[in-house]
Amino acid sequence: FNPAFPLQIYFDVTVxxxxxxxxxxxxxxxxxxxxTLTVTLSSNCExxxxxxxxxxxxxxxxxxxxxxGICSCSEGSIGQFCECSIGEKDEVTLRASCQRDNGxxxxxxxxxxxxxxxxHTTESGSSYHGDFCECDDEHCEKFQNKxxxxxxxxxxxxxxxxxxxEGSACQCKVSEEGCRTLNNTVCYNRGTCxxxxxxxxxxxxxxxxxKCLSCLDPCQTKLNCIECLGFESxxxxxxxxxxxxxxIYHEMVDKFTIQSKKCQQxxxxxxxxxxxxxxxxxxxxxxxxxxxxxxxxxxPSVIAIIGGSIASVxxxxxxxxxxIKLLIYMKDIKEFRKFxxxxxxxKWAEGATT
Numbered sequence: 001f002n003p004a005f006p007l008q009i010y011f012d013v014t015v016x017x018x019x020x021x022x023x024x025x026x027x028x029x030x031x032x033x034x035x036t037l038t039v040t041l042s043s044n045c046e047x048x049x050x051x052x053x054x055x056x057x058x059x060x061x062x063x064x065x066x067x068x069g070i071c072s073c074s075e076g077s078i079g080q081f082c083e084c085s086i087g088e089k090d091e092v093t094l095r096a097s098c099q100r101d102n103g104x105x106x107x108x109x110x111x112x113x114x115x116x117x118x119x120h121t122t123e124s125g126s127s128y129h130g131d132f133c134e135c136d137d138e139h140c141e142k143f144q145n146k147x148x149x150x151x152x153x154x155x156x157x158x159x160x161x162x163x164x165x166e167g168s169a170c171q172c173k174v175s176e177e178g179c180r181t182l183n184n185t186v187c188y189n190r191g192t193c194x195x196x197x198x199x200x201x202x203x204x205x206x207x208x209x210x211k212c213l214s215c216l217d218p219c220q221t222k223l224n225c226i227e228c229l230g231f232e233s234x235x236x237x238x239x240x241x242x243x244x245x246x247x248i249y250h251e252m253v254d255k256f257t258i259q260s261k262k263c264q265q266x267x268x269x270x271x272x273x274x275x276x277x278x279x280x281x282x283x284x285x286x287x288x289x290x291x292x293x294x295x296x297x298x299x300p301s302v303i304a305i306i307g308g309s310i311a312s313v314x315x316x317x318x319x320x321x322x323x324i325k326l327l328i329y330m331k332d333i334k335e336f337r338k339f340x341x342x343x344x345x346x347k348w349a350e351g352a353t354t
Contacts, residue, residue, distance in 0.1 A: 011030075013028065013039070013353075015042075020043050021041055021042060023042055024041050025038055025041070027039075036136055042236060049069070051066055051067055051068065052065070056074075059071065059081065060072075060073065061081055061082050062320070064082035078094070078114075079113060094115035095112050095115075095272070097116075098112035098115065098117050099113040100131075100132040106132055107133050109134075110128060110133035117130075120133070122136055122283075133155065135156035135158070136156070137153075139157055140154035140155075140157060140158060140169070141169040143170070148160075149171045150295065152169075152170035161256070167194070172195035172196060173196075176194045176196070177196060178196040179193035179197065181208050181210070185281050186198075187199075187200065187209045188204075188210055189281045190283055191209040202214075210334075219261070219263035219276050222286065223267070224236050225243065226248070226250070226263075226288060227267045227268065227273060228243075229244055229288070229290070230273065230290040231246060233267065233268060234268050248286050248287075249287050250288040251287045251288070251289050252291075252292045253290065253292065257289065257310035258276050261276065261277070262274065262275075263277065267294070271295060272294060272295040272296075273291070275291065278287070287299070
């Protein structure tokens with residue numbers, strides 16, 4: 001910013017002094033201009049006023065005296081006109097009650113009077129409101145450059161839509177046409193219709209919340225119910241009607257008639273169960289078709305086991321006998337050979353003597 005001709009610039013500066021000040025300075029540095037302006041302030045706290053001597057002046061609600069036109073309150077009273085009786089509380093406690101989350105007093109939009117916020121008016125002439133003056137009715141979402149789309153009322157930063165409109169900015173006419181499904185439900189009861197569009201519950205997919213790609217496989221999660229409903233076995237056998245009848249409507253069939261994913265799972269008895277699940281309206285409501293016959297492994301033959309055991313014992317016995325006989329035979333051969341050797345030695349000795 002470099003004006004080519006002399007230019008006079010005006011600044012509006014507001015300074016608030018909580019206490020008396022003397023020779024306090026601050027500097028103004030406008031963006032884009034090299035020049036600075038240093039302002040030095042001093043306050044005249046000792047006014048030469050002709051004050052009335054009444055310590056219970058009517059101007060101060062009878063609980064203070066007038067000092068240079070300002071009420072100086074007696075102990076136990078505060079306020080511009082000493083209108084607040086603080087009782088056992090002190091002024092710090094009353095002012096703290098005007099602060100939200102230990103923040104700014106009355107959000108900087110009002111005055112704390114007797115521990116309650118008195119809100120200022122906005123630039124447009126309306127008033128801030130709320131316990132801490134935190135609300136205004138001018139900063140709601142806009143649609144087509146209109147506050148709340150012109151179809152609602154702004155209240156504390158949120159749009160309150162007129163009848164027949166919805167949306168964060170009241171930008172939509174109330175309609176469920178775009179959310180209707182083939183069976184005439186709204187989003188299959190797995191979401192809500194807002195602005196003529198389904199907002200699905202966790203995992204279900206647009207446009208009408210029919211499929212859930214991130215949900216657990218129902219073939220796994222419903223196995224125990226299928227086992228108890230179809231074959232009266234499994235963990236839910238004793239309370240099957242309570243645990244499963246509300247979520248699964250089932251039929252026992254010889255072959256499938258519904259078009260859905262085929263499930264094949266092994267139950268607690270080691271049998272394979274074949275079934276199909278068709279998700280109905282809602283999150284946990286299914287129609288199930290269960291094949292009547294389970295594929296179970298054949299139980300072992302007791303006769304075969306006993307016969308095999310006997311045969312194994314007999315075979316082991318025969319082998320043991322053969323082993324013993326072989327050892328005896330080998331021992332006999334050894335003894336016979338020893339006898340033969342002794343016999344030969346005896347004949348040689350007789351020949352030598354002759």
